[in-house]
Structures are given as C-alpha cells and as structure tokens.
Amino acid sequence: MNLGLDEYINLDSPFHRWEARYKLIGLITLIFAFSFVRDLRMLLAMVSVTVAIYVISRLPASFVLRRLRFPSFFLLALVLTLPFLSGQTVVLSIGPLDVHREGLLAVLLIAIRFISILTIALVLFATTPLLTTIKAMRALGLPSIMADMALLALRYIQEIGQDLKKIQTSMRLRGFRKRRLSLYGLRTLAWLGGSILVHSYERSEWVYKAMILRGYGHAPHPRAEFQSCHRDVVTLGIFLLIAAGFITGDILFGHGVSALLQ
Amino acid sequence: MHIPDGILPISVNAGGYAATAAVTWYSIRKIKQKENPREGIPKASLLTAAFFVVSWIHIPVPPTSVHLVLNGLLGALLGYYAFPAILIGLFFQAVMFGHGGLTTLGINAVIMGLPAILAYYIFRLRKLGGKDSPKKDGAFGFLAGAVAIGISVAIFVGILVTNLPTDFISAEVERAAIYTLAIAHLPLLGIEGTITSLLVVFLRRVRPGILDGV
Amino acid sequence: MTDKESDITLLAGGRVESALSVSGLCFSYPDRPNVLNNITLNVMPGERVGLIGPNGAGKTTFFLSLCGVLEPSAGEIVLLGKPVVNGDFRPDVALVFQNPDDQLFCPSVWDDVAFGPQNTGLSKDEVEKRVREALATVEGTELAERPVHHLSEGEKRIISVAGVLAMHPRLIIYDEPGANLDIRSRRRLIHLLQGSTETILVASHDLELILEVCNRVVLMDGGGIVADGDPHTIMGNAELMEAHGQEKPHSLLPHQVPHQYFCHPTIARNV
Numbered sequence: 001m002n003l004g005l006d007e008y009i010n011l012d013s014p015f016h017r018w019e020a021r022y023k024l025i026g027l028i029t030l031i032f033a034f035s036f037v038r039d040l041r042m043l044l045a046m047v048s049v050t051v052a053i054y055v056i057s058r059l060p061a062s063f064v065l066r067r068l069r070f071p072s073f074f075l076l077a078l079v080l081t082l083p084f085l086s087g088q089t090v091v092l093s094i095g096p097l098d099v100h101r102e103g104l105l106a107v108l109l110i111a112i113r114f115i116s117i118l119t120i121a122l123v124l125f126a127t128t129p130l131l132t133t134i135k136a137m138r139a140l141g142l143p144s145i146m147a148d149m150a151l152l153a154l155r156y157i158q159e160i161g162q163d164l165k166k167i168q169t170s171m172r173l174r175g176f177r178k179r180r181l182s183l184y185g186l187r188t189l190a191w192l193g194g195s196i197l198v199h200s201y202e203r204s205e206w207v208y209k210a211m212i213l214r215g216y217g218h219a220p221h222p223r224a225e226f227q228s229c230h231r232d233v234v235t236l237g238i239f240l241l242i243a244a245g246f247i248t249g250d251i252l253f254g255h256g257v258s259a260l261l262q
Numbered sequence: 263m264h265i266p267d268g269i270l271p272i273s274v275n276a277g278g279y280a281a282t283a284a285v286t287w288y289s290i291r292k293i294k295q296k297e298n299p300r301e302g303i304p305k306a307s308l309l310t311a312a313f314f315v316v317s318w319i320h321i322p323v324p325p326t327s328v329h330l331v332l333n334g335l336l337g338a339l340l341g342y343y344a345f346p347a348i349l350i351g352l353f354f355q356a357v358m359f360g361h362g363g364l365t366t367l368g369i370n371a372v373i374m375g376l377p378a379i380l381a382y383y384i385f386r387l388r389k390l391g392g393k394d395s396p397k398k399d400g401a402f403g404f405l406a407g408a409v410a411i412g413i414s415v416a417i418f419v420g421i422l423v424t425n426l427p428t429d430f431i432s433a434e435v436e437r438a439a440i441y442t443l444a445i446a447h448l449p450l451l452g453i454e455g456t457i458t459s460l461l462v463v464f465l466r467r468v469r470p471g472i473l474d475g476v
Numbered sequence: 477m478t479d480k481e482s483d484i485t486l487l488a489g490g491r492v493e494s495a496l497s498v499s500g501l502c503f504s505y506p507d508r509p510n511v512l513n514n515i516t517l518n519v520m521p522g523e524r525v526g527l528i529g530p531n532g533a534g535k536t537t538f539f540l541s542l543c544g545v546l547e548p549s550a551g552e553i554v555l556l557g558k559p560v561v562n563g564d565f566r567p568d569v570a571l572v573f574q575n576p577d578d579q580l581f582c583p584s585v586w587d588d589v590a591f592g593p594q595n596t597g598l599s600k601d602e603v604e605k606r607v608r609e610a611l612a613t614v615e616g617t618e619l620a621e622r623p624v625h626h627l628s629e630g631e632k633r634i635i636s637v638a639g640v641l642a643m644h645p646r647l648i649i650y651d652e653p654g655a656n657l658d659i660r661s662r663r664r665l666i667h668l669l670q671g672s673t674e675t676i677l678v679a680s681h682d683l684e685l686i687l688e689v690c691n692r693v694v695l696m697d698g699g700g701i702v703a704d705g706d707p708h709t710i711m712g713n714a715e716l717m718e719a720h721g722q723e724k725p726h727s728l729l730p731h732q733v734p735h736q737y738f739c740h741p742t743i744a745r746n747v
Contacts, residue, residue, distance in 0.1 A: 114268030152307035158625040190460035200312035206578035215595025
C-alpha cells in the first residue's frame with residue numbers, strides 16, 4: 001500500500017538536504033505566516049514564493065496536483081456558496097442570486113492560502129522520511145509518549161491497511177456488494193471494522209511483549225542525533241525573514257493588528 | 263469534519279493549538295498516573311493505526327458514500343489516550359493525504375478530540391444499574407457514537423460559520439447556513455451511532471476485554 | 477568461571493552448569509487450565525533443542541514463561557544460573573516470535589535492530605557496532621535503511637533474528653522460525669541456525685528443519701513432555717509421532733533411491 005509520501009525522498013535538492021529540525025521550524029513558520037495574510041496584494045507574493053520553493057524542491061508538478069484533488073471538494077463547496085451568501089457589494093446577478101465582490105475575494109484569499117500552505121507542507125513532508133520528521137519533532141520537544149505512539153502507529157498503518165484490503169477482497173469474492181444502505185450492509189461493514197480493531201488489539205499485545213523482552217523502558221531512549229551545519233542555520237534564518245516579511249507586509253498594507261482579531 | 267488550511271484566521275488557529283496543547287498535557291498526565299502507562303502505549307498506538315485505516319471504509323449513503331469518524335468509539339476504547347491518538351491521526355491525515363490541515367491541526371483536534379473524551383465517560387455509564395447485556399452495551403455505544411459526532415459537528419459548524427473571511431449578507435442568511443450545515447450532518451449522527459453500536463456488540467462477542475479500555 | 481568461547485560455566489567440582497533448568501512448571505489461562513502441566517527440562521550450554529508437537533501443545537506458552545513474560549502457577553525456572561523472575565529484563569535470553577510483524581515494531585530496520593542494545597545502556601558507538609555485526613551475521617547489511625514494511629517475509633524473518641542477536645544473548649528461543657518462508661529464505665535460515673554458537677531452542681512444524689539443525693528433540697503434547705532425546709530415535713518412531721499429531725519426517729522414511737544431502741555432516745543419513 002503506497003501512502004504516497006516516501007516516493008520522492010531520494011531526490012536531491014536543497015530542501016532534501018536541509019536538516020529536519022531546521023526545516024520543520026522554517027517551513028512551519030512560513031505556513032503560519034501565510035495563514036496570517038489577509039491582504040489580497042500579498043497573495044501574489046505568496047504564490048511566487050510558493051512556486052519558487054516547489055520548483056527548488058524538485059518535486060514533480062503531478063505530485064502536488066494529485067494532492068489537490070481530494071481537498072478541492074471543500075474548496076469547491078465554498079466557491080459555490082460564499083460569493084452568494086456573503087458580502088455587501090453586488091457585482092453580478094444570476095437569476096435570483098446575487099454574486100458579491102467580498103465573497104469572491106474571500107474565496108480567492110482562501111483558495112490561494114490553502115493551495116500555498118498545502119504546497120509548502122508537501123515540500124516539508126515529502127523531502128524527508130516521515131519517521132525522521134517525527135524524530136525531529138521529538139528532538140524539538142514533542143513528549144516521548146506522543147513520539148512513541150506516532151512511530152508505532154506509523155509502522156503499523158501499512159500492515160493494517162493491507163489486512164483491510166485482504167478482508168475486503170475476500171468479502172467481494174463471496175458476493176458482498178455495497179450498493180444500498182441497509183442494516184445488513186452496515187452490520188457487515190461493522191464486522192469488517194471490528195475485525196480490524198480486534199486484530200490490531202491482539203497484535204498490540206504481542207508487540208508489547210516484544211518491546212519488554214528487548215528492554216523497553218529499561219534505559220532512557222537516546223534522542224536521535226541530528227547533525228546540522230551552518231547552511232541549515234542560514235537557510236532557517238532566510239525563511240524566518242521571509243515569514244516576517246509576509247507578516248509585516250500584511251500589517252503595513254493596512255490591516256494592522258486588528259487583523260489578528262478578525 | 264476537518265477544517266482545511268487557509269480559511270480560519272490565525273487567532274482561531276492559535277487558540278486551537280493552545281487548547282490542544284493544554285488537553286494533551288492533561289491527557290499525558292492522566293496516562294502517567296496509570297499503574298503501567300507503558301503497557302497502554304502499544305495498544306493505543308495500534309488502535310490509532312486501526313481507526314485510521316477503518317475510517318477509509320466507505321459507508322454507502324445514497325447518493326454518495328461517507329467515511330466514518332468513529333471518534334466516539336475511539337474515546338470509549340482509549341480513554342485519555344484518545345486525545346493524543348486523534349491528534350496523531352489528524353497529523354497523519356494532513357501529511358499523507360492533505361486532508362484537514364496543519365494550521366488547523368489544533369482546532370481539528372479540539373473538534374474531534376474533546377467529544378471523544380466525553381464519549382469515554384458516556385460509555386462508562388453502562389456499568390451503572392447492574393444489569394449487563396449486549397443490548398445495553400449497544401445502546402450506550404450508539405449514544406457515545408452519536409453524541410460525540412453531534413458535538414463535533416456543532417463545534418465544526420460554529421467555528422466555521424463565525425470565522426469566514428467575510429460577513430454574511432444578513433443574519434438570517436448566517437442562521438440559515440448554520441441550520442443547513444447542521445441538518446445536512448444529521449444523518450451522520452444516526453449512521454455513526456448505529457455503526458458504533460454494531461461495533462460494540464461485535465467486540466463484546468469477540469473480544470470483550472477491549473471494551474474495558476486500554 | 478565462564479569460558480566465553482564455548483559459553484560453558486564450570487561450577488565448583490568441575491560440573492557444568494546447565495543453560496536452562498525447568499522443574500515442575502505449570503501454567504493455566506483463566507479459560508484454559510493446565511496449558512503447561514508439570515514440565516521438567518534441563519538444557520546444557522551449546523545444545524540445540526528442537527521442540528515439536530501439535531498446535532495447542534503449549535510451546536509458545538512455555539517460551540513466554542521461560543522469558544519471564546508469563547508467571548507460572550507452579551514450578552521453577554533457572555536460566556543461565558539465575559532464577560527467572562516475572563517482569564525482569566534478561567538480555568541474555570532472547571525470543572524470536574512466530575510472526576515477525578509482532579516483533580519488528582520500529583519503522584526502520586536500523587532502529588529495530590538497535591532497540592535492544594539501546595535498552596542495555598550501551599554507548600552510541602557500541603550500539604552501532606552491535607547493529608552492524610548483527611546485520612552482517614544475518615546477511616542483511618543492505619537492508620539497514622529500509623522501512624520495515626517494505627521487507628519481504630524472508631527479510632523480515634532475518635531482521636527479527638538480527639534484532640535479538642544484537643543483544644548478544646546466550647540462549648535464543650525460536651518460535652516457528654520457518655513459517656511462511658520461501659525455499660531460499662528457509663535455506664538461509666537453516667544455515668544461520670546451524671552456524672549459531674548460542675544455546676538454542678527451536679519450535680517448528682518443519683520437521684526436516686529440526687533434523688538439520690538440532691541435536692536433541694523434545695516432543696510436547698497436551699501441556700507436557702512426552703519424549704526427549706535423539707532426533708532420529710524420536711522422530712523415526714512412527715507410532716510415537718502419530719500418537720501425538722506428528723508424522724515421521726520424509727527423510728526418515730525408507731527410500732528405494734537414497735537422497736543426496738549437502739548439509740550438516742554430523743547428521744547421519746540412513747535411508
């Protein structure tokens with residue numbers, strides 16, 4: 001089962017080479033800076049920075065387009081409703097419905113912010129193995145219970161996903177078709193879900209035994225050692241400056257601190 | 263039920279993160295107070311992965327199909343591990359599928375996670391009254407599932423509608439939007455409640471120990 | 477006094493201390509009584525003991541008791557000179573699980589093999605050395621950076637072995653190590669087991685594997701030991717084997733045309 005993230009971790013780009021902890025801080029800060037932006041004039045800068053980052057990362061265009069497919073439904077729903085339901089200035093009338101300028105601009109703002117943030121997030125997570133990212137988060141202060149849970153869950157999502165596929169195949173081969181909503185169908189699907197839960201629960205008991213047999217909890221687990229160099233720090237500095245630039249620019253363009261309070 | 267990136271103002275996102283940090287801190291404290299917190303970690307982690315996978319199952323709801331959330335059952339089975347579990351699940355969803363968001367991770371965890379903890383307490387109530395039966399467990403399962411998703415929908419709709427970048431053309435329209443969104447999600451309450459109930463009955467038959475929590 | 481080379485501990489008077497000494501071991505689950513029923517067994521250092529028996533004979537329960545994971549209801553277990561205490565961490569004894577997926581819980585191969593050594597408080601360099609050595613022993617060095625879920629069944633099996641070897645155990649228990657392996661992986665496993673210097677216990681339904689690897693066989697059934705001794709003698713006894721849900725291994729059946737073997741020279745061919 002391909003969860004689609006590990007495909008491009010072996011490419012070579014400045015982002016692939018950027019040490020995981022610095023990359024996390026730098027790009028997450030940029031993402032939050034983007035979410036701060038409300039001024040439409042800053043959107044052009046946002047798009048330019050996003051495109052530049054994506055191009056430098058060497059990730060293929062098809063990757064981000066594939067990612068945008070699913071979340072786009074929510075966006076589409078907003079596009080189809082907001083311009084009609086919100087705003088003051090009518091720009092167009094389609095039958096009984098009025099299209100409002102503010103609604104259209106809101107949709108533009110949301111769409112560009114959303115696409116930019118998703119793209120930066122993709123660069124952050126697709127240029128480093130997810131398990132390294134989680135270890136970096138632990139090194140940056142994520143509680144070890146959370147890190148342990150995340151790493152264990154990550155390890156077994158693939159296996160459990162395959163179990164699901166196998167059971168679904170066997171159900172299909174024995175004639176089960178999900179067509180209409182019925183209590184029988186719901187019960188069967190509940191049994192499917194229940195089997196997955198029980199398998200996982202029972203497997204967890206074995207995993208716990210395997211962990212304690214190899215000394216889990218016996219000695220404090222060493223933090224993964226990350227090796228950083230000057231370039232990592234400098235790159236972080238650059239991204240913090242860019243983020244600061246967006247925030248400052250947005251404030252200067254007239255929204256001021258009141259933007260924080262909506 | 264996930265709010266994607268780009269919609270909410272940074273104040274709400276930051277508030278969501280603050281709330282999530284507080285609840286996570288509290289949950290971890292409760293976990294550490296257990297007799298053997300380490301024993302619960304593989305159970306909670308694998309169930310987190312299992313719920314993640316189970317949410318991929320399509321439930322046919324004509325004319326379309328939905329993915330289940332099952333935060334009620336997750337809360338019932340995991341107790342205080344549920345909030346970290348949901349946070350991790352949401353993180354993976356955002357990172358692996360772009361579903362939900364990163365800036366909205368905090369607020370989404372509040373939407374899904376707080377009702378899960380409530381569901382844990384609701385489900386525990388089945389122990390009261392003495393009589394133990396599959397029907398009773400199933401009924402409390404339904405309640406836990408439906409209430410959890412109901413509260414999630416309420417918080418989701420409330421936060422979304424009141425924090426869009428523009429104002430609605432009138433208060434009536436805003437109210438109408440809220441009601442429409444809420445009513446559109448009503449069938450979900452019934453389905454989640456029903457499936458949670460069916461799952462509880464199945465688990466009770468096959469592996470009753472799992473219902474006593476991690 | 478311990479002789480590291482042959483891992484034999486000499487007691488006062490020149491007697492050799494046993495690697496494993498079990499007496500009167502009993503265990504019951506809440507819903508299943510007498511899963512282990514008065515088991516007594518003595519294993520000397522360096523022995524390779526095969527454990528055979530039908531499913532439900534109690535082999536896995538026995539192994540978990542030996543490692544201190546399950547607390548017996550009666551009896552005593554002394555492992556490498558020290559009594560086994562429930563819950564104690566004993567890095568000198570290792571268990572390779574039947575299902576590698578239950579054992580390989582770290583996301584990457586390197587992390588998983590390093591897990592055990594890290595918990596014994598070794599330095600980073602020592603851990604790295606242990607991991608490299610263990611991977612080299614199982615011929616899995618090229619798998620080090622791979623995510624575990626990308627491994628094949630055979631690869632998972634050898635990495636699960638590497639994970640326990642890295643702890644430098646003196647006694648290794650293998651629970652159905654040959655299950656789900658293809659021919660090549662199975663042969664690789666047999667070579668690995670034949671080359672081990674530790675005391676080993678191997679439970680397997682693959683009777684040919686037992687014949688190739690072990691110099692002693694214990695037949696378990698119904699929670700107890702029904703036979704203990706030379707592999708050929710026990711497994712060649714068709715009546716005994718069939719009475720306990722087993723069959724005489726193919727290589728011990730009379731043949732018109734003898735097989736050619738290319739394995740352990742000390743195992744006699746008498747077909």
